[in-house]
Amino acid sequence: MSDRVIETVPPDADAVLARARELRRQLSGGFREEAVKSLYAEAERVARRAVSQGGDMRAIAFEQRIDRLVTSPWFGLPIMLVLLAIVFWLTIAGANVPSALLAQGLFWIEAQAVTLFDAAGVPWWITGFLWHGVYRGLAWVVSVMLPPMAIFFPLFTVFEDLGYLPRVAFNLDFLFRRAGAHGKQALTMAMGFGCNAAGVIATRIIDSPRERLVAILTNNFVPCNGRFPTLIMLGTIFVGASFAPAFASVAAAGAVVGVVILGIGFTLLMSWLLSRTILRGEASAFTLELPPYRRPNIGRIFYTSLIDRTLFVLYRAMWTAAPAGAVIWLLANIRWGDRTLAAISAGWLDPLGHAIGLDGVILLTYVIAIPANEIVVPTLVMAYMGTGMMTEMEGLGDLRRLLVDQQGWTTLTAVNLMLFSLLHNPCATTILTIYKETLSAKWATVGALLPLGTAFLVCFLTATLARAFGWGG
Amino acid sequence: MTGVVIWWIVVAVVVGAIVIWPRYGALARGRRSAASRRQERGDNALKHLLHEAQAGRSGSFASLKGTLGLGDRALLRVMEGLRAGGLTASEGGRYHLTASGEQRARHLVRAHRLIERYLADEARLPLTDVHRVAERLEHRLSEAEADRLSASLGHPERDPHGDPIPWAGESSDDPGTPITAWRTGQDGRIAHLEDEPAATFRALVDLGLQPGQAFHVVEATADALHLHVEDRPVRLPLEHAGNVFAQPLEAGAGQTTGLLRLSDLPPGQDGDIVSLSPSCQGFTRRRLLDLGFTPGTRVRPVLETFAGDPRAFRVRGTTIALRRDQSSAVIVRRAGSSSAGAREAQA
Numbered sequence: 001m002s003d004r005v006i007e008t009v010p011p012d013a014d015a016v017l018a019r020a021r022e023l024r025r026q027l028s029g030g031f032r033e034e035a036v037k038s039l040y041a042e043a044e045r046v047a048r049r050a051v052s053q054g055g056d057m058r059a060i061a062f063e064q065r066i067d068r069l070v071t072s073p074w075f076g077l078p079i080m081l082v083l084l085a086i087v088f089w090l091t092i093a094g095a096n097v098p099s100a101l102l103a104q105g106l107f108w109i110e111a112q113a114v115t116l117f118d119a120a121g122v123p124w125w126i127t128g129f130l131w132h133g134v135y136r137g138l139a140w141v142v143s144v145m146l147p148p149m150a151i152f153f154p155l156f157t158v159f160e161d162l163g164y165l166p167r168v169a170f171n172l173d174f175l176f177r178r179a180g181a182h183g184k185q186a187l188t189m190a191m192g193f194g195c196n197a198a199g200v201i202a203t204r205i206i207d208s209p210r211e212r213l214v215a216i217l218t219n220n221f222v223p224c225n226g227r228f229p230t231l232i233m234l235g236t237i238f239v240g241a242s243f244a245p246a247f248a249s250v251a252a253a254g255a256v257v258g259v260v261i262l263g264i265g266f267t268l269l270m271s272w273l274l275s276r277t278i279l280r281g282e283a284s285a286f287t288l289e290l291p292p293y294r295r296p297n298i299g300r301i302f303y304t305s306l307i308d309r310t311l312f313v314l315y316r317a318m319w320t321a322a323p324a325g326a327v328i329w330l331l332a333n334i335r336w337g338d339r340t341l342a343a344i345s346a347g348w349l350d351p352l353g354h355a356i357g358l359d360g361v362i363l364l365t366y367v368i369a370i371p372a373n374e375i376v377v378p379t380l381v382m383a384y385m386g387t388g389m390m391t392e393m394e395g396l397g398d399l400r401r402l403l404v405d406q407q408g409w410t411t412l413t414a415v416n417l418m419l420f421s422l423l424h425n426p427c428a429t430t431i432l433t434i435y436k437e438t439l440s441a442k443w444a445t446v447g448a449l450l451p452l453g454t455a456f457l458v459c460f461l462t463a464t465l466a467r468a469f470g471w472g473g
Numbered sequence: 474m475t476g477v478v479i480w481w482i483v484v485a486v487v488v489g490a491i492v493i494w495p496r497y498g499a500l501a502r503g504r505r506s507a508a509s510r511r512q513e514r515g516d517n518a519l520k521h522l523l524h525e526a527q528a529g530r531s532g533s534f535a536s537l538k539g540t541l542g543l544g545d546r547a548l549l550r551v552m553e554g555l556r557a558g559g560l561t562a563s564e565g566g567r568y569h570l571t572a573s574g575e576q577r578a579r580h581l582v583r584a585h586r587l588i589e590r591y592l593a594d595e596a597r598l599p600l601t602d603v604h605r606v607a608e609r610l611e612h613r614l615s616e617a618e619a620d621r622l623s624a625s626l627g628h629p630e631r632d633p634h635g636d637p638i639p640w641a642g643e644s645s646d647d648p649g650t651p652i653t654a655w656r657t658g659q660d661g662r663i664a665h666l667e668d669e670p671a672a673t674f675r676a677l678v679d680l681g682l683q684p685g686q687a688f689h690v691v692e693a694t695a696d697a698l699h700l701h702v703e704d705r706p707v708r709l710p711l712e713h714a715g716n717v718f719a720q721p722l723e724a725g726a727g728q729t730t731g732l733l734r735l736s737d738l739p740p741g742q743d744g745d746i747v748s749l750s751p752s753c754q755g756f757t758r759r760r761l762l763d764l765g766f767t768p769g770t771r772v773r774p775v776l777e778t779f780a781g782d783p784r785a786f787r788v789r790g791t792t793i794a795l796r797r798d799q800s801s802a803v804i805v806r807r808a809g810s811s812s813a814g815a816r817e818a819q820a
Contacts, residue, residue, distance in 0.1 A: 073779040174780030290792040
């Protein structure tokens with residue numbers, strides 16, 4: 001048989017192609033379906049001979065009972081919210097101690113190095129630039145970012161490994177369907193709570209290019225780990241402080257959860273807008289496999305969450321935090337006349353900042369903090385205090401005195417800063433990731449400017465409204 | 474004060490850049506769009522002449538004017554450009570295509586239909602928008618790009634309206650006869666939906682009619698045709714029926730009654746897949762087939778969410794969630810009903 005085929009094939013490649021084209025025209029439209037059907041029939045025949053199905057019917061029935069519970073109309077969503085809240089609580093509560101220890105250790109190294117440099121007679125500006133600038137920026141990012149990621153990602157991976165995450169996408173799909181997006185975007189959004197760059201990479205699970213772009217461009221609307229410190233700080237000093245101490249932490253947490261829910265709302269709203277404007281279209285095939293539940297594999301969880309995600313993200317963040325540290329140090333130490341560059345540029349930004357209910361210092365902080373959101377709070381404090389390096393306050397009470405009593409922050413400032421922190425442009429790492437994932441400077445620009453524009457618009461509206469009602473400065 | 478001045482300078486620089494930036498600025502864009510408008514007009518004239526030639530007529534200045542909606546001078550400029558390019562020739566006030574003009578016009582038709590297929594199946598643009606967007610994009614597709622698009626779509630035979638997509642350099646075939654010629658009790662298959670006027674096409678899409686669907690004429694009344702399409706009754710007003718073209722059902726296609734959509738199968742009830750709706754094409758169809766939703770497979774709805782959509786189905790030992798959109802493309806027959814068993818035994 002095969003010999004004959006070879007004989008009848010003409011030697012000329014063009015003739016072969018022409019013959020193939022000829023034959024293709026004779027095929028009916030349904031031949032692909034027939035091919036798939038016969039492949040499945042063959043696979044079934046092989047499987048029937050080779051695979052024996054044991055008495056695991058009880059396990060299947062048990063799984064189906066779990067499935068009915070976690071996707072049930074009544075309990076599905078509450079179970080999901082409770083699990084999400086537990087993950088957040090564990091991340092926030094668990095990260096404090098290791099964060100403080102790391103910071104102590106890393107800043108101790110800085111102090112030793114500075115002493116050493118001074119003893120060796122190195123000029124103050126080299127010591128300052130290297131250690132108070134570059135190194136301090138790095139140390140800050142590592143100590144603030146590493147512990148929460150090292151807690152959040154493994155917890156998240158456990159759910160992933162169990163097979164619970166596809167059920168979340170299944171439950172939430174109805175919201176994303178209305179927004180013209182894909183249910184799997186619920187998962188990439190949840191990854192974004194850990195890190196928006198990781199969330200953008202996670203959109204690879206969405207196979208339609210249109211919905212993937214929607215997911216990439218809206219991932220930034222959920223706050224990442226780097227932005228949580230800002231939100232928690234504001235929630236604590238402005239919301240928590242107005243409650244009795246016993247309820248302060250709950251109220252602060254409630255404020256943060258409120259911001260998170262607002263972020264999800266913006267994700268859906270923006271997805272809806274995008275899928276009706278520049279990414280017009282209807283959601284493509286929503287097909288989602290709900291795999292059987294598996295026992296999580298501890299080794300793999302540590303590998304994927306620590307090596308693949310945490311270290312990868314941290315590595316990129318460090319590359320951007322070091323230059324940011326350098327810039328902060330330079331801005332705070334180079335003088336033009338009798339004012340530092342930081343003070344001068346903050347003065348320029350002040351009219352714009354005031355229009356959106358913030359001030360020039362806050363805007364300058366966000367410009368400097370483009371490389372990594374983690375450095376927002378320390379940079380802000382540095383700029384307000386006019387010290388030459390990033391500084392941490394002794395406690396939240398000090399911070400409240402500085403911001404409210406000395407700098408004249410109002411509730412409007414706090415609310416708008418929370419909104420701005422939630423909505424503003426993604427960090428440089430995320431923008432770079434968007435570029436690498438889409439290979440398009442255009443989409444990277446949209447990914448940066450869409451949230452920024454939203455932030456300015458929303459903050460401008462709240463500020464104008466609040467002022468119209470005589471509320472806030 | 475200096476702050477305000479600097480802000481105004483920044484604004485002025487940005488606005489200036491938006492206008493005069495090479496390639497991306499407003500000026501460059503304006504020049505480009507004027508050039509592409511000229512090309513679009515010429516292309517539309519070619520398509521009109523091809524259409525007239527296929528109908529056995531030749532185009533006149535008046536017919537071109539009516540189709541393109543241009544003034545005398547603008548149209549003269551367009552036709553002069555085409556003649557200079559060797560695409561058309563004129564003779565006693567009648568215009569016709571040269572060989573290269575005909576090739577260009579055929580390519581435009583093919584590009585248009587391929588783009589429509591792509592937009593409907595892969596980009597999932599709403600069907601009512603497909604024609605408009607394709608009308609714009611067809612001018613930019615080269616022949617080599619059309620070949621590549623055709624290959625990447627798996628060499629589709631028809632566009633989403635049921636029109637045949639010509640192979641490179643080949644003309645089209647029979648679109649069927651209007652469904653108004655069908656009589657009570659007859660079976661047929663929708664071959665083509667006329668996409669103009671847009672309002673009528675939208676009405677047909679809203680009725681759920683798509684090329685490829687099998688139908689059965691239940692009754693013809695004075696003002697409407699009562700059809701049974703796939704699994705559901707459809708009342709097709711006569712005013713729209715003239716835009717639906719059909720062909721006789723091929724032998725052995727089976728009955729169209731007794732079927733339902735997977736989305737309507739009640740929870741826990743087994744069903745056997747009969748076919749995937751012909752309206753479901755491209756990415757969605759490939760995905761469903763890849764997941765094992767092939768004819769003859771047994772499925773059962775097992776999970777339902779809070780909103781009732783999506784639902785999860787047990788198929789080939791796995792659980793797959795589908796939105797109503799997808800599951801309504803799967804035509805099933807209830808398993809275990811005796812008539813179904815009997816029919817299967819016969820087949």
